[in-house]
Amino acid sequence: MSAAPSGAPAVPTLRDVAALAGVSIKTVSRVVNGTSDVAAPTAARVQQAIAALGYRPNPLARSLRTGRDDAIGLVVESIGDPFFAEMTEAVAAAASEAGLFLIHAGAGDSADAELAVVRGLLHRSVRGLILVPCLLAYEAAGLSVGIGGVPAVFVDRPAAGVRADTVLIDNVRGGYEATAHLLAQGHRRIAFIGTAPERFTLRKRLEGYRRALEDAGVVFDPDLVVPHHRTSEASLLDAVLARTDPATALLSANAVASIAVVRALHRIGRPEIAFVSFDDFPTADALTPPVTVARQDPGLMGRSATDLLLRRIAGEDFPPAEVLLPVTLVPRGSGEIAPTRPAGSPESPGTPRRRRAVPTPA
Amino acid sequence: MSAAPSGAPAVPTLRDVAALAGVSIKTVSRVVNGTSDVAAPTAARVQQAIAALGYRPNPLARSLRTGRDDAIGLVVESIGDPFFAEMTEAVAAAASEAGLFLIHAGAGDSADAELAVVRGLLHRSVRGLILVPCLLAYEAAGLSVGIGGVPAVFVDRPAAGVRADTVLIDNVRGGYEATAHLLAQGHRRIAFIGTAPERFTLRKRLEGYRRALEDAGVVFDPDLVVPHHRTSEASLLDAVLARTDPATALLSANAVASIAVVRALHRIGRPEIAFVSFDDFPTADALTPPVTVARQDPGLMGRSATDLLLRRIAGEDFPPAEVLLPVTLVPRGSGEIAPTRPAGSPESPGTPRRRRAVPTPA
DNA sequence: TTGTAGGCGTTATCAC
DNA sequence: GTGATAACGCCTACAA
Numbered sequence: 001m002s003a004a005p006s007g008a009p010a011v012p013t014l015r016d017v018a019a020l021a022g023v024s025i026k027t028v029s030r031v032v033n034g035t036s037d038v039a040a041p042t043a044a045r046v047q048q049a050i051a052a053l054g055y056r057p058n059p060l061a062r063s064l065r066t067g068r069d070d071a072i073g074l075v076v077e078s079i080g081d082p083f084f085a086e087m088t089e090a091v092a093a094a095a096s097e098a099g100l101f102l103i104h105a106g107a108g109d110s111a112d113a114e115l116a117v118v119r120g121l122l123h124r125s126v127r128g129l130i131l132v133p134c135l136l137a138y139e140a141a142g143l144s145v146g147i148g149g150v151p152a153v154f155v156d157r158p159a160a161g162v163r164a165d166t167v168l169i170d171n172v173r174g175g176y177e178a179t180a181h182l183l184a185q186g187h188r189r190i191a192f193i194g195t196a197p198e199r200f201t202l203r204k205r206l207e208g209y210r211r212a213l214e215d216a217g218v219v220f221d222p223d224l225v226v227p228h229h230r231t232s233e234a235s236l237l238d239a240v241l242a243r244t245d246p247a248t249a250l251l252s253a254n255a256v257a258s259i260a261v262v263r264a265l266h267r268i269g270r271p272e273i274a275f276v277s278f279d280d281f282p283t284a285d286a287l288t289p290p291v292t293v294a295r296q297d298p299g300l301m302g303r304s305a306t307d308l309l310l311r312r313i314a315g316e317d318f319p320p321a322e323v324l325l326p327v328t329l330v331p332r333g334s335g336e337i338a339p340t341r342p343a344g345s346p347e348s349p350g351t352p353r354r355r356r357a358v359p360t361p362a
Numbered sequence: 363m364s365a366a367p368s369g370a371p372a373v374p375t376l377r378d379v380a381a382l383a384g385v386s387i388k389t390v391s392r393v394v395n396g397t398s399d400v401a402a403p404t405a406a407r408v409q410q411a412i413a414a415l416g417y418r419p420n421p422l423a424r425s426l427r428t429g430r431d432d433a434i435g436l437v438v439e440s441i442g443d444p445f446f447a448e449m450t451e452a453v454a455a456a457a458s459e460a461g462l463f464l465i466h467a468g469a470g471d472s473a474d475a476e477l478a479v480v481r482g483l484l485h486r487s488v489r490g491l492i493l494v495p496c497l498l499a500y501e502a503a504g505l506s507v508g509i510g511g512v513p514a515v516f517v518d519r520p521a522a523g524v525r526a527d528t529v530l531i532d533n534v535r536g537g538y539e540a541t542a543h544l545l546a547q548g549h550r551r552i553a554f555i556g557t558a559p560e561r562f563t564l565r566k567r568l569e570g571y572r573r574a575l576e577d578a579g580v581v582f583d584p585d586l587v588v589p590h591h592r593t594s595e596a597s598l599l600d601a602v603l604a605r606t607d608p609a610t611a612l613l614s615a616n617a618v619a620s621i622a623v624v625r626a627l628h629r630i631g632r633p634e635i636a637f638v639s640f641d642d643f644p645t646a647d648a649l650t651p652p653v654t655v656a657r658q659d660p661g662l663m664g665r666s667a668t669d670l671l672l673r674r675i676a677g678e679d680f681p682p683a684e685v686l687l688p689v690t691l692v693p694r695g696s697g698e699i700a701p702t703r704p705a706g707s708p709e710s711p712g713t714p715r716r717r718r719a720v721p722t723p724a
Numbered sequence: 725t726t727g728t729a730g731g732c733g734t735t736a737t738c739a740c
Numbered sequence: 741g742t743g744a745t746a747a748c749g750c751c752t753a754c755a756a
Contacts, residue, residue, distance in 0.1 A: 011485075013733055024743045029735065039741060059486055060431070061733035063422045064748050071465070079454060080661075085447035092441060092468040101482070103433070104466040106454040120463070123373075124421055259644045266648040282444075282621045283645045286628040299442075375749055386727045391751065401725060423749035426732050 012053040021049035032057055063125050071101040072309065073121035077109060077134045083255060083279065083298045084132065087155070090302030091130055098310055100127065107134050118143060122150055128309045130302075133159040147320055151312035153305045157200040165308045165321040169296045171201050174327030175208025175251075178276045178294040181329055182249045183216045185338050187274060190218075191240040191247035194228035194257025202253045205278055209251060228257045236264045241273075248274060248339035255279035262287060274337040276329075285332055292335025295328045374415040383411035394419055425487050433463040434671065435483035439471060439496045445617060445641065445660045446494065449517070452664030453492055460672055462489065469496050480505060484512055490671045495521040509682055513674035515667045519562040527670045527683040531658045533563050536689030537570025537613075540638045540656040543691055544611045545578045547700050549636060552580075553602040553609035556590035556619025564615045567640055571613060590619045598626045603635075610701035611636035617643045624649060636699040640689075647694055654697025657690045 014032075018025045023042060030038050031046040038046070049055075063069040072095055076084045088104070095102045105121060107114035114134050121129060122143070128151035138145070138159045145152045146164025153165045182190050192209050196202050206225065213220050224247055226239050240247040250273060252258040258277035265271055277284060277293045284291040304323050311318075376394075380387045385404060392400050393408040400408070411417075425431040434457055438446045450466070457464045467483060469476035476496050483491060484505070490513035500507070500521045507514045508526025515527045544552050554571050558564050568587065575582050586609055588601055602609040612635060614620040620639035627633055639646060639655045646653040666685050673680075 014735095015733080025733095026735085026743060027741085030742085033735085035735095037741070042741080056481070056485055058426075058733050059482075060422055060426045061748090062735075064420075064426050064750090065733080065735045067748080069422065074466075078451060079441070080448050080451035082444055082447065085444065085450075086442050088447075088466075089440060089442035089468070092466060096468055096470075096479075101486070102466045102468075104436075104450075104454060104464045106451070106458055106464075108458075117458075119418070120421075123418055124463070259648075262645055262648040266650075266652075281645070282643065283624055283649065286621070286624040287645065287648065288628075288650045290628075376751095377749080387749095388728080388751085389726060392726085395751085397751095399725070404725080420749055423732090424751075426734090426748090427750045427752085429732080 011058075012055045013058070014055075016053055017046065017049045017055045020053060021045045067125055068127055069101075069125045070099060071103050071124070071126050072313075073103045073105060073118075073124075073126040073129045075105050075107050075114065075117055075121070075129065075131045077107050077114075077132060079104070079106065081256070082281070086298040087302035090299040091306050094303060094306035094310070098306075109134060115143070118145070126150070127313045128152060130155055130305050130309060131159070132156045138162045151309055153309045153312075155301060155305045163320050165305075165312070165323075167301055167305045167308065167323040167325065169201075169301065169325040170327055171204030172208040172211070174278060174294045174296070175205035176212045177208075177327070177329050178251050178278060178335075179209045179212035180216070181292070181331070181335055182251065182274060182276055183212060183218070185249070185274060185336060187249035187339050188218050189221075189224065189245060189247045189339075190249045190251055191224040191226065191237075192251050192253065193226055193236065193240075193261055194253035195225050196227060196253075205253055228253070228260055233260050233263060234267075236260055237268065241268075241270070249337075250275045252277045252279075255281045258284075258291070258293075262291065272337060272340070274335060274339070276335040278327075280330065287334070289333035289337070292332045293330050295330050296325065301325055373420075374417045375420070376417075378415055379408065379411045379417045382415060383407045429487055430489055431463075431487045432461065433465050433486070433488050434675075435465045435467060435480075435486075435488040435491045437467050437469050437476065437479055437483070437491065437493045439469050439476075439494060441466070441468065443618070444643070448660040449664035449667075452661040453668050456665060456668035456672070460668075471496060477505070480507070488512070489675050490514060492517055492667050492671060493521070494518045500524045513671055515671045515674075517663060517667045525682050527667075527674070527685070529663055529667045529670065529685040529687065531563075531663065531687040532689055533566030534570040534573070536640060536656045536658070537567035538574045539570075539689070539691050540613050540640060540697075541571045541574035542578070543654070543693070543697055544613065544636060544638055545574060545580070547611070547636060547698060549611035549701050550580050551583075551586065551607060551609045551701075552611045552613055553586040553588065553599075554613050554615065555588050555598065555602075555623055556615035557587050558589060558615075567615055590615070590622055596626075596629075598622055599630065603630075603632070609635075611699075612638070614639045614641075617641035620646075620653070620655075624653065634699060634702070636697060636701070638691075638697040642692065649696070651695035651699070654694045655692050657692050658687065663687055 014025045014028050017028045023046060027038060027042060028046050030036055031043050059070060074088065074091055076088060079085055079088055092102050103121060103126060105117045107117050130153050132155050138161045144150060146162045153167060155167050158166050179190060192206055195206055210220050224240055228236065250261055252261045258279060258281055261275060265273060271288055275291060277291050280293045280295040284293055308321055376387045376390050379390045385408060389400060389404060390408050392398055393405050421432055436450065436453055438450060441447055441450055454464050465483060465488060467479045469479050491507065492515050494517050500523050506512060508524045515529060517529050520528050541552060554568055557568055572582050586602055590598065612623055614623045620641060620643060623637060627635060633650055637653060639653050642655045642657040646655055670683055
């Protein structure tokens with residue numbers, strides 16, 4: 001066994017330190033917190049006593065007194081999602097660097113649950129919050145969050161009814177450019193896979209998609225927009241491929257949808273269909289063909305959010321920031337496939353700019 | 363703006379509720395905590411006052427008084443790793459179901475940092491800890507953790523010097539079976555990719571690999587064991603493929619290594635090399651060929667750990683549990699490729715049991 | 725069944 | 741510069 005002293009270890013308190021150092025409690029408190037000046041010799045004695053006893057301030061008692069905890073809260077609906085996992089890692093790193101604990105709270109999928117969680121966090125006197133609002137339920141919640149309240153930064157999606165900093169990616173532009181990229185290859189029938197109208201990001205990406213079509217003079221066809229439920233993976237692409245005027249290209253709405261698309265294409269043996277993925281994913285560059293992606297940077301998102309939050313916590317005052325992070329198109333092959341002209345197609349579409357062969361193993 | 367009352371919202375306390383209900387503080391406390399009996403009409407009045415004021419107990423004050431917080435701590439070195447992300451999600455779900463907050467602390471990569479973090483967590487009076495010990499540094503740390511101290515469950519790797527519950531996967535067996543699977547296809551030169559001797563799991567998997575070789579009468583060749591640093595991805599496989607007696611099959615040590623292998627094979631255009639991945643990954647079944655994996659279940663790991671922890675927190679007493687989770691071999695194609703006999707190979711190895719063609723797109 | 729006094733460990737107020 | 745003393749919000753004695 002280890003060299004633990006017999007009996008209860010008895011965590012030392014300010015009083016113990018004070019007794020050992022022969023000073024008052026308050027003096028120890030001063031030394032610990034570095035507030036006001038303490039005479040050098042006194043301070044030294046206190047430091048020594050602290051070291052001897054292995055004293056550490058009790059964060060709970062401190063929080064009770066000061067009304068704030070050395071922690072920030074992070075509310076994400078699902079940390080299993082690789083995107084949020086990477087974001088969370090960045091937040092965790094920045095928080096621990098700032099000496100703050102990270103209290104992680106999953107909000108499930110309901111607005112009520114989310115508000116309850118946020119309230120719980122506020123009750124713990126967290127210094128600030130980073131929130132991925134699962135639903136736009138802050139409208140009338142009457143929470144004192146954001147500017148004028150407990151510092152808060154909304155991430156990935158905005159929250160209605162709250163003045164607070166927001167960090168988003170440029171979903172519309174990302175959707176636009178991904179679509180424009182496919183249009184430039186000559187595609188006119190581009191399916192949008194994995195939509196979920198209730199989700200802000202996907203709605204925005206769809207908006208970008210529609211705008212790009214519009215700018216190219218292609219009529220929007222709602223039949224080419226397919227939702228993705230985890231259960232429907234097997235038949236995911238049937239609706240857009242098995243028809244008289246099938247889609248010749250696919251744009252997925254997020255990484256989860258992308259992986260479903262990859263699986264589906266693989267299963268039906270149609271790797272030659274053009275495909276751009278919104279979101280990068282680990283093996284995207286090792287597939288056949290390698291997958292062209294519109295890449296966002298979750299780590300950057302987490303860092304930006306935490307930076308803003310820490311500035312707010314430090315007391316900086318500035319108008320609500322709206323950070324819009326870029327989306328980068330990374331051509332890898334799958335998105336540069338030109339449409340195969342289906343038999344009896346009415347006309348040749350715009351000239352494909354380039355055509356990269358699909359690597360086929362010997 | 364919302365219907366916030368003018369002036370400071372002033373979080374209501376027990377006293378406010380007591381005043382409104384016309385009872386004593388203690389009575390309110392009793393109602394809130396459900397301890398001892400309170401007369402029905404009194405209780406009703408109190409409940410009403412609570413509702414009217416929107417009172418919520420202050421968890422910090424409660425923690426200070428009771429010496430415990432309604433939270434558990436989770437220490438993982440990197441939550442960005444998909445494996446730990448999935449595990450964390452399971453833990454988070456179970457914790458919130460039990461009404462506990464999850465305090466997440468990244469430990470970086472140093473034993474000192476990890477111990478500091480654990481100490482910090484203990485100081486916050488967390489109810490329990492789930493730890494992925496980054497280094498086996500608990501030996502002489504003298505922390506009152508585990509049996510007889512603050513409930514703790516070690517996950518993924520054991521911790522020396524602590525009596526505590528542990529949840530591991532059967533790494534040796536997983537490594538053994540993956541290797542045996544390749545041996546059964548006739549492979550004799552099997553490379554082990556992504557080793558890192560300082561990591562428990564990888565060491566164990568390597569052990570399983572060696573045992574399987576031994577049982578098959580194949581001499582272990584240390585040159586076929588290659589470490590994986592993130593920087594060396596480009597030339598990862600050179601050492602085992604570019605030689606007179608090259609490896610004909612690969613076994614990767616974990617998901618990160620697997621993805622590196624997939625990329626490397628893709629880059630050098632050698633998809634026909636047999637490959638088994640330790641750990642599943644999202645697109646494993648959509649690659650060409652689909653990747654055979656030895657699959658572990660991170661969610662199950664998180665759930666098992668939390669279950670144990672909650673039982674400890676509830677006061678159950680039982681000898682330290684050592685849960686060993688299974689690893690399942692999932693044949694998908696890449697692991698069922700027989701060796702191509704290199705020119706001048708001395709002899710034909712054991713009969714391949716089955717040979718599945720590599721799907722090649724037309 | 726209900727109320728009163730005291731303290732958990734800390735910081736804030738005010739004297740010295 | 742330093743030290744008593746009173747909170748912070750809650751819960752655990754014990755008394756009524």
